[in-house]
Amino acid sequence: KNPGIFKGFSPFKKSQKPQVENQVEVKPGEKVEEDEYEEIQVEVEVEVEEEVEEIVEEPVPKNKRRKIDLIQDLGIDLNSEELPFDGTIIDPNLVKSGQQKILIKILGKRILRCVQVEFSSQSITSDGVFILDAGSIIYQWQGSKSNRMQKAFALDISSRIRFKERNGLANIFIVDENEKEPEKLKYLSAMWKLLGRDVPTEIPKSEGDEDEFSRKLDLQTKIYKIHNSKSRFRRMVPVHDGEVIKARPSKDLLHQKYSYVVDCKDELFVWIGKKSSLESRKLAMRVAKRLRLYIPRPSWTAITRIVENSETVLFKEKFCDYPNLLPISVGKQEIKGNVAAKFQQKEIDVAALQKVQAPREKKYNEGGTITIWRINDSSDGKAGFPPKFHGHFFSQDSFIVQYSFEENNKTKHLLYFWQGRDSSILEKGTAAYLTVDLDQALGGDALQVRVTQHKEPQHFLSLFSPMVIHQGWNFHPNFTDISLVRILSLFSILLKKTTRQNTFSIFGKDVIAASSRKEQLLI
Numbered sequence: 001k002n003p004g005i006f007k008g009f010s011p012f013k014k015s016q017k018p019q020v021e022n023q024v025e026v027k028p029g030e031k032v033e034e035d036e037y038e039e040i041q042v043e044v045e046v047e048v049e050e051e052v053e054e055i056v057e058e059p060v061p062k063n064k065r066r067k068i069d070l071i072q073d074l075g076i077d078l079n080s081e082e083l084p085f086d087g088t089i090i091d092p093n094l095v096k097s098g099q100q101k102i103l104i105k106i107l108g109k110r111i112l113r114c115v116q117v118e119f120s121s122q123s124i125t126s127d128g129v130f131i132l133d134a135g136s137i138i139y140q141w142q143g144s145k146s147n148r149m150q151k152a153f154a155l156d157i158s159s160r161i162r163f164k165e166r167n168g169l170a171n172i173f174i175v176d177e178n179e180k181e182p183e184k185l186k187y188l189s190a191m192w193k194l195l196g197r198d199v200p201t202e203i204p205k206s207e208g209d210e211d212e213f214s215r216k217l218d219l220q221t222k223i224y225k226i227h228n229s230k231s232r233f234r235r236m237v238p239v240h241d242g243e244v245i246k247a248r249p250s251k252d253l254l255h256q257k258y259s260y261v262v263d264c265k266d267e268l269f270v271w272i273g274k275k276s277s278l279e280s281r282k283l284a285m286r287v288a289k290r291l292r293l294y295i296p297r298p299s300w301t302a303i304t305r306i307v308e309n310s311e312t313v314l315f316k317e318k319f320c321d322y323p324n325l326l327p328i329s330v331g332k333q334e335i336k337g338n339v340a341a342k343f344q345q346k347e348i349d350v351a352a353l354q355k356v357q358a359p360r361e362k363k364y365n366e367g368g369t370i371t372i373w374r375i376n377d378s379s380d381g382k383a384g385f386p387p388k389f390h391g392h393f394f395s396q397d398s399f400i401v402q403y404s405f406e407e408n409n410k411t412k413h414l415l416y417f418w419q420g421r422d423s424s425i426l427e428k429g430t431a432a433y434l435t436v437d438l439d440q441a442l443g444g445d446a447l448q449v450r451v452t453q454h455k456e457p458q459h460f461l462s463l464f465s466p467m468v469i470h471q472g473w474n475f476h477p478n479f480t481d482i483s484l485v486r487i488l489s490l491f492s493i494l495l496k497k498t499t500r501q502n503t504f505s506i507f508g509k510d511v512i513a514a515s516s517r518k519e520q521l522l523i
Contacts (some may be wrong), residue, residue, distance in 0.1 A: 004344060069282075070224070070236040074290045078283075085289045085486050088302035094310050096165060100136025101194065104157065104314060106146075108214035114154045114266050114317050115217065118300040121195040125206040126177060129154040131161075132191055132481075138162060138170050139191040144177040145205065146380075152429025155436055160313045172443070174436060218248050220265040221318060225258050226287060228279035233469035238288060248320040256308055259284035262318060263291055266301055269315055276309045363459075364414060370407030370463055375399065375427045381434050391464030395420040395453060396473035398431040400438065402446075403463060415439060416460055418467075421453040 030398045051372040071078070094100040103120075107113045114131075117123040124130055127145035131138065131154055140158050142151055155174075161172045173187040192199050223240035240249040244320040254260055256273035259280045270288045272281050279369075306315050316322040375398040382400060394397060401416040415438060417431040432450065439446045451460055453469060461467055 051317050070238075071287070074236075074287065074294055076117065076286055076290055082286055082289075085292075088287065089302070090302045092165070092304070092306070092310065095133060097137055098137075101135070102133050102314075103130060103195075106135065106150045106154045107217070108150075108210045109147060110149065111211045111214040112149065113214045113217055114153075114157050114193040114314060115264075115335070116204050116302070116314060118298065119195070120300075121192065121197045121200070124195070126202055126203040127205050130209075131243050132194060133161060134194060136166075136170050138172045139187065139194075140172060140174045141174045141191060142174065143203065148426060148430060148433070152426075152433050155429075157313055157317075159432075159436075165312060183452045188512075189455070196233050206336065216266065219243050219246065221249060223249055223253055223417045224262045224263070224287065225255075226261060226280050226284040228277050228283065235283065251322050253321045254308075261291065262315075263295075264318060266298055267314075268292055268301065268303045269306055269318070270303060271311075271315075272308060354411055356363070365405045368403050371402040371404075373400040373402075375423075375431050375434070375484045379432050391467050393418060393420065393453075393467070393469045395469060395471050396422045396424075398423045398427040400431060401437055401460070401463070403437065413439075413442050414459075415446045415448045416453045417448070418453050418456075418460075419453065419466075446509055 007254060082417075090100055090102065095102060103117050103121060103123060104114050105117045105123065107115050117130075117259075124141065124143075128143050129146045129150040130141045132141065138158050142154070158172050162168060162172055173184070175184050175188040175191065179185055179188050189199055219242040221240065221242040222238065225239050226238045227235060227237070229235055231328075239253050251260075254271055254273070256275045258273050259276045260271040260273075261284055262269040268291065269408055270284045272284070285305070292301060292303060304312070304315070306312065311322070319429040359378060370388055370390060373382040375381060376383050385399065385406045397420050399418045401418060403414040403416070405412060405414070415435050417435040419428045419431060435448050439448055449457070449460075451457065456467070485499050
């Protein structure tokens with residue numbers, strides 16, 4: 001294999017003509033003496049390419065890997081004073097008081113996210129839903145080309161800001177792009193004045209696929225843990241990278257002993273743990289300010305400072321498992337196996353249970369009137385439910401129940417929106433959205449209560465005697481016999497994939513026909 005000289009090699013073969021010096025020419029028919037022809041031994045040098053062995057790179061042990069000082073890479077000198085920062089820092093307390101105002105956009109059509117955008121009229125698009133948080137007043141602007149899912153998600157965000165951050169003291173005003181009601185027009189005009197202009201006659205549509213933007217938003221999220229460690233390599237440690245995880249971060253990454261910087265590209269948050277040191281809190285703000293200038297971002301990008309247990313709704317939406325998130329699930333449900341998990345029975349203190357008293361619900365005057373609407377696919381989104389069916393609910397439907405009563409010589413209203421266990425996401429969101437509309441139509445003083453199946457409050461149950469929940473859905477509310485409705489609602493479970501075009505007549509009423517032989521036998 002190695003280059004060398006091969007000795008004793010004879011180049012003469014029967015198929016070859018030797019080319020050497022002093023060669024004797026032989027004519028045809030002439031005899032040649034043996035000594036006239038001698039065999040010449042030559043040395044031939046043959047070069048062979050050297051075979052290079054493949055070099056396998058062994059992994060570097062952890063203790064010998066090169067450590068990176070991210071603080072130094074950002075150009076932060078801990079021994080010098082902090083440079084002046086000309087950006088915007090948002091304080092949730094100033095937003096609550098109305099001294100600072102923010103504009104939130106519902107991003108996406110099906111993959112819904114809420115993001116903070118530039119507080120400008122140029123951020124408004126006709127195919128989106130926006131929330132303008134002005135402290136005591138929350139405006140929800142709905143574009144003419146926005147869908148029902150965006151409106152329902154925006155309403156949930158607005159309601160949580162109102163009740164979780166403002167303790168129910170803020171007012172929500174929902175206005176549409178093509179608003180025509182005189183009373184709502186003044187709210188529409190007031191909202192646009194806060195944005196620095198009059199009500200526009202035409203609003204452009206957003207560019208690009210917003211669902212794709214929502215996916216990229218999750219991939220662009222990065223979280224850094226800030227700690228005043230003696231080791232300079234542990235002062236800033238990345239704990240989440242969306243491009244690697246391919247999902248939204250978990251709340252379990254945040255620990256109360258540290259401070260964190262949550263980088264969402266166009267949004268920067270500094271989360272302060274309640275047991276974190278003063279040095280780590282100051283360093284987290286310096287890191288956030290440096291990240292704001294270090295990475296190219298829009299000029300309006302702001303830094304929001306969040307303290308543990310005082311997180312804003314906008315901050316919670318950056319995580320996948322923060323408590324009190326959207327009650328209407330928009331993601332895939334986890335499919336569990338058929339094997340039951342092991343459960344260890346704990347010892348029950350019977351004496352302690354006897355001392356516990358159930359919380360008392362507020363009592364309302366009896367003798368009020370009840371009005372019920374069923375959520376459907378009509379243009380209004382709901383239809384009146386006949387009084388003869390009051391007390392009968394269906395697991396695949398959602399309902400709005402209005403209870404009006406007299407108190408202190410004044411008519412008051414209580415609005416329940418009941419959501420069936422098997423009701424669709426769209427119907428659940430529509431029920432919540434239409435309840436707010438009904439509240440505004442009644443003067444804005446009604447109490448709104450969300451009720452889920454099998455978790456009805458005592459007063460809700462007392463409105464009906466008895467209350468019956470049928471499995472399925474009421475696809476034909478004009479039936480006069482409730483028993484027939486109950487039977488057909490059970491059939492709807494088998495027939496829910498069929499269309500209304502396949503019908504037959506039973507007792508003079510149109511009923512969906514079975515699409516398979518198996519379903520016909522069951523009927």
